[in-house]
């Protein structure tokens with residue numbers, strides 16, 4: 001899928017349906033509403049930190065983009081994170097599953 005190939009190239013893209021403007025998530029080549037082909041585009045940044053947790057000295061988080069797409073990943077920040085703050089994709093990749101690292105804006 002294009003989603004995975006783009007992630008491997010460090011690009012976070014999302015599928016949007018050109019017919020009904022639906023952002024399809026989980027990512028798919030076809031729209032879950034009208035079954036048309038989706039178009040891939042870069043996700044709008046920044047995202048919003050929805051929740052986070054600490055494990056083994058590392059931070060993990062859930063980030064929401066465009067009020068609809070939620071992605072999990074690692075969080076890198078100097079000071080304590082706060083739910084609701086804006087974060088950007090620091091890096092991304094694909095290794096059996098999507099890998100994201102976020103950092104505060």
Ligand SMILES: [Zn+2]
Pocket residue numbers: 017018019020021022031032033034035036
């Ligand atoms: Zn559609």
